[in-house]
Amino acid sequence: MTTSSEVPRSPQMAASSFRGAPSELAGPKVWLLSVGHAVDDLYQGAVPALIPFFVAARHWDYSTASGITVAATVLSALIQPAFGVITDRRRLPWLVPLGMALAGIGIALSGLSGSYAITLLAVALSGVGVAAYHPESARLARDAARGSHVAMSWFSLGGNIGFALGPLLVPLVLIPLGISGTLPLAVPAIIWALVTAGALRRRITPPTNSTQTGATTTASAQPAALAKKDDWKGFGTLVVPVIARSILTAGFGTFLALFVEHRLHTGTNVGEAALITFYGVGAVGTLLGGRLAKRFGRIPTIRAAYAATILFTLGVWLIPGPAVFLAIAATAVAAYVPFSIHVTLGQDFLPNHVGTASGVTLGLAVSVGGLLAPVLGVIADHAGLSMSIATLVLMPVVAALVGLRLHEPN
Known part of the structure; x- marks a missing residue:
């Protein structure tokens, strides 16, 4: 079993898509992809930030509001593994800027119509963009990171920063413009999609045999791909805590702002501050996770993080008054420590299906939780927001128990 600070190089890494030696371009590549990840995931963070504005302007109940989260995640959750399978068979780097652009355009269109159905379709379009973006971007990031836990944590950190920026950007735009003023939200996606497309066009070279076979690796990489076997059982165990x-994070994203507003008897600004705290401090947890994994190993790090998340999530549910913000911050750190570690573990469990592993551990991990938002919405409508948050305490318990069965990939 591997216990070193660097994860094994995948076969796909032997056929890196970028020009130049890894040592020459690894820094700029990780930076480019990390910023792109922040821009893409900004629109996932924007969805929970939009919900209080929709509730206030359109007088939705909690179940109706949770439908927005479902619209953002259901298509993404269903088709993200399919994008992973496709990118395992063929490199499609253009999915990175295209997915980013669609993520932004969908959110930008969400407030333009008073129709609930059109709002759902617009948010669903954003979810499709997110699904298209993650598998291929994670593959490119792994190539750029050269298997480093710390470098992958920077890539993952980009996504967490984007989540934190979503709740910050949405009020800045919608407080002066109103719920129908969502169109300017597309600007970051359009700009960085163009930057990314230009960079990929300059730096990416098609595989030497792509015109003949459409394969994702060079001929010399094929024997290496066969040298390591995929551990689907180990990957399946990992998927449960993922x-x-x-x-947990999707439930917080949907109801944390409303819960804090209700708990503290305040307005939308305080609820948005709770989301910013959760996603912003979570970014610190992601970066910390890469460093802890390097020092103590991946499995011990995520087991400790799962256990801590149980305690801190209980704090969010039970601690009264403004001190709930301390519990939110602590929960964010603990819950986000495993994020980038999940990605590298999944890729090492499936060295011949890095796209599939990335689609699940990086993309699906963000979106699938939203599928349970309607259940939490029903609980909130019938038993109160506090009970909905209490239900989420069960999630880190499940992760901690299944985490006891995890092992390092062979």
Whole structure:
């Protein structure tokens, strides 16, 4: 079993898509992809930030509001693994800027119509863009990171920063413009999609045999791909805590702002501050996770993080008054420590299907939790927001128990 600070190089890394030696371009590549990840995931963070504005302007109940989260995640959750399978068979770097652009355009269109159905379709379009973006961007990031936990944590950190920026950007735009003023939200996606497309066009070379076979690796990489076997059983075990963590973070994303507003008897600004705290401090947890994994190993790090998340999530549910913000911050750190570690573990469990692994551990991990938002919405409508948050405490318990069965990939 591997316990070193660097994860094994995947076969796909032997056929890196970028020009130049890895040592020459690794820094700029990781930076480019990390910023792109921030821009893409900004629009996932924007969805929970939009919900209080929709509730206030359109007088939706909690179940109706949770439908927005479902619209953003259901298509993404269903088709993200399919994008992973496709990118395992053929490199499609253009999905990175295209997916980013669609993520922004969908959110930008969400407030332009008073129709609930059109709003759902616009948010669903954003979810499709997110699904298209993640598998291929994670493959490119792994190539750029050269298997480093710390470098991958920077890539993952970009996504967490984007989540934190979503709740910050949405009020800045919608407070002066109103719920129908969502169109300017597309600007970051359009700009960085163009930057990314230009960079990829300059730096990416098609595989030497792509015109003949459409394969994702060079001929010399094929024997290496066969040298390591995929551990689907180990990957399946990993998927359980990935999904449990996703339900926790998606549940917080949907109802944390409303819960804090209700708990503290305040307005939308305080609820948005709770989201910014959760996603912003979570970014610190992601970066910390890469460093802890390098020092103590991946499995011990995520087991400790799962256990800590149980305690801190209980704090969010039970601690009264403004001190709830301390519990939110602590929960964010603990819940986000495993994020980038999940990605590298999944890629090492499936060295011949890095796109599939990335689609699940990086993309699906973010979106699948939203599928349970309607259940939490029903609980909130019938038993109160506090009970909905209490239900989420079960998720880190599941992650901690299944985490005891995890092992390092062979």
